[in-house]
Amino acid sequence: MKTRPQSNIKFIHCRNINQDGSVKPHGGMTIAYAINESFKVVGWAAAKCNIKDMYNKHVGRMKAAGRMLSNEYYQECPELDEKTFIKNAQDGYQKEFA
Numbered sequence: 001m002k003t004r005p006q007s008n009i010k011f012i013h014c015r016n017i018n019q020d021g022s023v024k025p026h027g028g029m030t031i032a033y034a035i036n037e038s039f040k041v042v043g044w045a046a047a048k049c050n051i052k053d054m055y056n057k058h059v060g061r062m063k064a065a066g067r068m069l070s071n072e073y074y075q076e077c078p079e080l081d082e083k084t085f086i087k088n089a090q091d092g093y094q095k096e097f098a
Contacts, residue, residue, distance in 0.1 A: 008035045009068060011061050012086055014093035016051075027051035029097065030060025031089050032068050040079035044089075045070065048097070 012031040016024040026049075033044040047063035049055045067073035077085075 008037075009033070009065060010035065010082075011064065012089050013057055013060065014090055014097075015055065016097070025054055027053070027097070028055040028060070029093055030057070030064040032061070032064035033085060033089075034068065035082060036079065038079070039082055041077060041082055041085040042079060043068070043074055043076045044085075045073045045075065 009032055012033070014029040014031065016027045018024055029046055029048045031044055031046045033041050036042050045064055045067035047060050047067060049060060080088075
């Protein structure tokens with residue numbers, strides 16, 4: 001069974017960008033991630049906003065945090081530096097969804 005930390009949860013908001021550099025109001029993703037006492041990322045879960053829906057940070061945080069409790073959505077990962085995790089998450093989002 002997976003261990004899901006309930007404290008030390010942080011969030012990343014990934015958004016779609018227009019060609020002029022402005023943020024699109026629709027679509028996006030919120031990633032909740034847990035860090036341990038060594039400030040290393042140990043697990044994460046994501047909530048994707050449909051491209052037809054307006055992005056809402058509050059809703060994204062609630063959904064992603066709820067998914068941290070789910071066996072289906074929560075992903076454990078080897079300890080990873082927080083800065084590296086954030087960069088990988090944002091780069092992966094841009095490659096996959098943007």
